[in-house]
Amino acid sequence: MTMFDVWVQGSRALAVGWTLVHSLWEGAVVAVLLGVVLGVARSARVRYWAACFAMIALLAGFGATFYQVMPRETGIAPKAPIPSAPVALSPDDGPIGITRTPWDFSDLLPWLAPAWMAGVLLFQLRCLASWIAAGRLRRRGVCGVSVAWIERLDALRARLRMTRPVILLESCFLDVPVVIGHLRPVILVPVGLLAGLPAAQIESILLHELAHIRRADYLVNLMQTLVEGLLFYHPAVWWISSVMRAERENCCDDLAVAASGDAHEYATALAALAENRWAMPGAALAATGGNLVKRIRRVLAQPEGPRAAMAPALSAGVLLVTCAVALAAWQTPQQSGPAIVPVIPVAQAPALEPAPQEKPAPVAEPRPPDQSRVPDSKRQTEALEKLREALQKVKRGEPALLAQNERTQTADPIPAPYRAWLNEEAVYIITQAERTAFLQLKTDDERAMFINQFWARRDPMHPTPRGEYPVIAKGDPENEYKKEHYRRIKYANDRFTTKIPGWKTDRGRIYIEYGPPDEIESHPSGGKYTPEGGGTVDTFPFEQWRYRWIEGIGQNVILEFVDTTRSGEYRLTMDPHEKDIPPAKQEEASLGGRLPMKVGVSYVTVGPSAVLTRITVQFDTKDLRFEDKDNISTAIVAIYGRISTLARRPLSPFEDVVTVRHGSADLPSFIAANPSRIYEKSLPLAPGSYRLNIAGKDLGSKSSGTHEIIFEVPQPAAQDAMFSSAGPGEKAVVVVGADKKVRITLPIDYDATKLSAIVTSAGGKMISRVGMPLPDPCQDRPQDSGCHSNYTRTLWEGGQPFRAGYYNLTAVVTDSSTWTEKTYVVNFSVH
Amino acid sequence: MENLPRPTDAELEILTVLWSRGPATVRDVHETIASRRPTQYTTVLKQLQVMAEKGLVMRDEDQRAHVYEAARPREWTQKQLAGDMLQRAFNGSAKSLMMGALASRKASKQELAELRALLDEYERKSR
Numbered sequence: 001m002t003m004f005d006v007w008v009q010g011s012r013a014l015a016v017g018w019t020l021v022h023s024l025w026e027g028a029v030v031a032v033l034l035g036v037v038l039g040v041a042r043s044a045r046v047r048y049w050a051a052c053f054a055m056i057a058l059l060a061g062f063g064a065t066f067y068q069v070m071p072r073e074t075g076i077a078p079k080a081p082i083p084s085a086p087v088a089l090s091p092d093d094g095p096i097g098i099t100r101t102p103w104d105f106s107d108l109l110p111w112l113a114p115a116w117m118a119g120v121l122l123f124q125l126r127c128l129a130s131w132i133a134a135g136r137l138r139r140r141g142v143c144g145v146s147v148a149w150i151e152r153l154d155a156l157r158a159r160l161r162m163t164r165p166v167i168l169l170e171s172c173f174l175d176v177p178v179v180i181g182h183l184r185p186v187i188l189v190p191v192g193l194l195a196g197l198p199a200a201q202i203e204s205i206l207l208h209e210l211a212h213i214r215r216a217d218y219l220v221n222l223m224q225t226l227v228e229g230l231l232f233y234h235p236a237v238w239w240i241s242s243v244m245r246a247e248r249e250n251c252c253d254d255l256a257v258a259a260s261g262d263a264h265e266y267a268t269a270l271a272a273l274a275e276n277r278w279a280m281p282g283a284a285l286a287a288t289g290g291n292l293v294k295r296i297r298r299v300l301a302q303p304e305g306p307r308a309a310m311a312p313a314l315s316a317g318v319l320l321v322t323c324a325v326a327l328a329a330w331q332t333p334q335q336s337g338p339a340i341v342p343v344i345p346v347a348q349a350p351a352l353e354p355a356p357q358e359k360p361a362p363v364a365e366p367r368p369p370d371q372s373r374v375p376d377s378k379r380q381t382e383a384l385e386k387l388r389e390a391l392q393k394v395k396r397g398e399p400a401l402l403a404q405n406e407r408t409q410t411a412d413p414i415p416a417p418y419r420a421w422l423n424e425e426a427v428y429i430i431t432q433a434e435r436t437a438f439l440q441l442k443t444d445d446e447r448a449m450f451i452n453q454f455w456a457r458r459d460p461m462h463p464t465p466r467g468e469y470p471v472i473a474k475g476d477p478e479n480e481y482k483k484e485h486y487r488r489i490k491y492a493n494d495r496f497t498t499k500i501p502g503w504k505t506d507r508g509r510i511y512i513e514y515g516p517p518d519e520i521e522s523h524p525s526g527g528k529y530t531p532e533g534g535g536t537v538d539t540f541p542f543e544q545w546r547y548r549w550i551e552g553i554g555q556n557v558i559l560e561f562v563d564t565t566r567s568g569e570y571r572l573t574m575d576p577h578e579k580d581i582p583p584a585k586q587e588e589a590s591l592g593g594r595l596p597m598k599v600g601v602s603y604v605t606v607g608p609s610a611v612l613t614r615i616t617v618q619f620d621t622k623d624l625r626f627e628d629k630d631n632i633s634t635a636i637v638a639i640y641g642r643i644s645t646l647a648r649r650p651l652s653p654f655e656d657v658v659t660v661r662h663g664s665a666d667l668p669s670f671i672a673a674n675p676s677r678i679y680e681k682s683l684p685l686a687p688g689s690y691r692l693n694i695a696g697k698d699l700g701s702k703s704s705g706t707h708e709i710i711f712e713v714p715q716p717a718a719q720d721a722m723f724s725s726a727g728p729g730e731k732a733v734v735v736v737g738a739d740k741k742v743r744i745t746l747p748i749d750y751d752a753t754k755l756s757a758i759v760t761s762a763g764g765k766m767i768s769r770v771g772m773p774l775p776d777p778c779q780d781r782p783q784d785s786g787c788h789s790n791y792t793r794t795l796w797e798g799g800q801p802f803r804a805g806y807y808n809l810t811a812v813v814t815d816s817s818t819w820t821e822k823t824y825v826v827n828f829s830v831h
Numbered sequence: 832m833e834n835l836p837r838p839t840d841a842e843l844e845i846l847t848v849l850w851s852r853g854p855a856t857v858r859d860v861h862e863t864i865a866s867r868r869p870t871q872y873t874t875v876l877k878q879l880q881v882m883a884e885k886g887l888v889m890r891d892e893d894q895r896a897h898v899y900e901a902a903r904p905r906e907w908t909q910k911q912l913a914g915d916m917l918q919r920a921f922n923g924s925a926k927s928l929m930m931g932a933l934a935s936r937k938a939s940k941q942e943l944a945e946l947r948a949l950l951d952e953y954e955r956k957s958r
Contacts, residue, residue, distance in 0.1 A: 140840055140843060141840075141843040141844065141846075141847050142844065142847060143844060143847040143848045143851055143863055143864065143867070144863060144864075144866045144867040145851075147866075169867075170847060170851045171847070172843065172846065172847040172850060172905050172908070191847055191850040191851045191905055192850060192851060192905070194851075195851075264950070264953060264954070267949075267950060267953070268950055270946075271943070271946040271947065271950055274942070274943060274946065275943055292942060292946065293942055293945050293946060293949070296946055296949055296950075297949060300949065300950075300953050650853075651904070686903065686904050686906060686907045688906060761886075
């Protein structure tokens with residue numbers, strides 16, 4: 001007999017086998033009860049907790065069954081080791097199951113244990129691998145985000161009242177934002193996402209991730225995965241687990257919507273994320289399923305935050321039943337008939353009865369509306385009024401203060417650094433009493449001491465009761481208040497300085513006094529909005545700052561700054577219509593008509609694995625305004641193009657100015673002969689879907705047009721196609737010198753404006769890329785004479801000489817006369 | 832272009848910065864990395880030079896301060912790295928532990944269309 005046989009036939013294996021068999025129906029019971037709870041409860045929080053509880057019940061049931069079965073098998077004292085089981089034991093409490101079960105199945109039973117253990121081992125190994133992989137993901141291919149985003153995250157964290165630090169990183173491995181880690185949580189976002197989506201949407205996504213951290217979901221999920229691995233054979237576990245996962249997301253959705261206050265923005269962000277992901281190559285696609293659609297439907301259906309929850313008492317009651325039944329029932333099949341009868345009713349009766357009574361509870365006591373989250377319009381108006389009053393007071397007060405300073409300056413001059421401290425650094429936070437006291441000081445020592453005490457009084461770590469002689473902070477050299485104050489001043493000076501220093505501007509003042517707003521909505525080029533009466537109103541550049549709370553003023557304060565002079569100097573307004581551009585000015589702003597254009601995209605295979613995407617923009621010549629100068633008519637069109645992913649993550653912008661020139665005399669016939677003009681731009685793009693936005697502006701007539709198309713770059717064609725758009729006779733010549741430097745010579749004429757060249761190795765490896773403006777060959781000659789010349793350029797100047805090998809050169813000459821690009825492809829070798 | 836070498840971890844970090852910030856000078860790259868962990872300017876410079884040699888980044892020498900740019904878009908490199916079986920197994924299994932706003936499964940085109948319709952409808956209604 002081998003070890004294995006001994007083990008398989010051992011009593012422990014048998015006990016495990018029985019435990020497994022019993023857990024099958026236990027799990028079924030728990031699942032059914034959970035199903036009932038889910039059928040009643042609507043709130044995501046209740047549903048989540050119900051599922052958690054069911055999971056625990058399942059695990060507890062498994063443990064208890066094993067405990068119950070195990071000692072009897074050892075056969076020492078059947079009753080002694082079961083003090084926790086209050087249930088009467090059946091009269092014939094011999095070794096259960098084995099002798100009494102007549103199934104063939106019992107022969108199989110001992111084999112269940114090793115099979116189960118192998119499964120557990122496998123699943124736990126997988127869990128371990130996941131854990132290691134997740135840890136690796138937070139270290140590999142990541143980079144820090146900009147300071148602005150760190151600050152924003154801090155503000156969001158404060159909004160969710162979280163104190164734990166959270167790290168925000170960009171990762172190049174992910175296509176969706178995720179949270180990893182419990183003790184030192186990290187939010188990883190895909191590279192480019194922060195720049196690719198509107199800030200408000202990113203914030204709402206970050207709120208979702210922060211909600212995960214606040215709820216310790218990572219830890220719970222880890223536990224959940226462990227339990228899954230232990231009870232992997234049971235479908236109920238997987239179902240309960242999936243319920244937990246779904247409800248967990250719902251809970252976080254609720255938190256994110258409640259904290260951001262805008263369900264629509266959040267839903268849009270989720271959709272944009274999903275779209276962004278679609279554009280990425282990589283993982284195989286899954287079948288359709290309504291998961292995300294369901295979630296968004298849910299989010300949009302309750303824009304006011306979490307809906308009134310079912311009375312938690314009800315679910316608690318139902319869950320108690322779940323637990324009681326699960327705990328009580330695990331013994332029933334082991335018992336003979338009579339034992340079943342007393343057990344189940346006793347466990348069910350007290351627990352079940354309260355449930356129907358508590359059912360009407362949610363109707364009887366509806367949850368009061370959450371005032372801290374959804375301030376009603378009246379409260380908000382009041383708050384705003386208060387703020388305006390306060391600010392006006394401040395504004396009125398300021399000249400008086402300054403006047404007073406000047407008076408005292410003449411009477412008793414204060415040295416410059418102290419004067420600057422009083423009138424610049426601390427001007428917004430010093431109280432009137434402190435100011436008076438400071439002005440009465442005689443010596444610099446006194447003033448230095450005063451300043452020290454001034455900051456010490458405000459150091460949050462060392463609160464000194466007002467009126468007492470302030471104690472200078474000991475042991476904690478870091479004065480957070482002072483540090484923050486100077487940071488704000490620096491921030492204001494960095495950001496808001498125009499003709500006047502940043503700290504003196506309205507925005508600077510508000511920033512220094514009240515800190516970073518919770519939300520900034522910025523319209524640097526003005527915007528449009530729909531007033532109550534209908535129609536649209538154009539606005540000057542404006543910013544709206546939203547503070548969730550300003551002490552002494554109230555909640556949810558929105559401040560509006562308008563730049564009516566378009567000089568960058570935004571002023572705080574009291575009147576929401578101050579940003580409106582008066583109708584007369586509006587005309588000026590929208591001067592210029594539409595410039596119609598057609599945009600097309602084509603693809604050209606230029607090498608074994610490279611595809612050039614050729615963007616064609618076509619204008620009608622008659623739409624352009626020609627301006628005469630020295631008998632030459634010139635029309636200039638500025639083109640700005642931007643390629644981005646489908647989710648609008650910018651990839652490569654390009655900008656060009658296109659000039660059409662012709663002799664003024666026969667301009668009408670020229671227009672008739674050339675009804676349209678084409679501008680072409682070639683870009684190397686990886687296969688995939690992209691979005692192209694083109695804006696064209698006729699600089700003469702100021703008319704402009706925009707166009708947006710979505711296109712898909714195909715995989716490169718299989719054949720080794722060589723492409724050249726250059727006509728016959730036009731050749732690019734490549735000469736490799738003895739110094740192994742490569743010189744290219746191209747024919748150019750007076751309209752050729754720019755050369756871009758790419759050298760790749762035979763294998764397709766990018767070696768060098770240059771882009772440069774071309775010299776005008778017609779500098780000394782009249783343009784009409786059609787001057788052509790050859791232009792020679794040494795490639796890769798300043799770099800190392802080329803290594804021996806075969807290379808491929810693609811040179812593109814942009815020609816502003818025909819609005820086209822000529823492409824030359826030359827293969828050459830270096831020996 | 833298939834035989835571009837697979838970036839090392841340190842190179843991947845630099846590439847991530849370039850993907851995130853767009854074309855950047857050595858100074859920009861160094862500042863971003865140094866904000867997370869101490870690193871020498873010259874280390875970053877050397878690394879970028881090596882990467883340019885390998886073809887992982889492109890160097891624009893037109894300006895006085897050389898501007899580096901990732902030679903391939905992130906998606907391309909990601910695909911290349913996904914070819915690495917080990918990497919794929921790793922990232923795949925990490926999914927079960929990560930918490931995120933979206934499930935580990937991609938939405939189908941049909942779903943996306945449905946989402947758009949839903950949002951549009953909501954916008955119309957709330958207007």
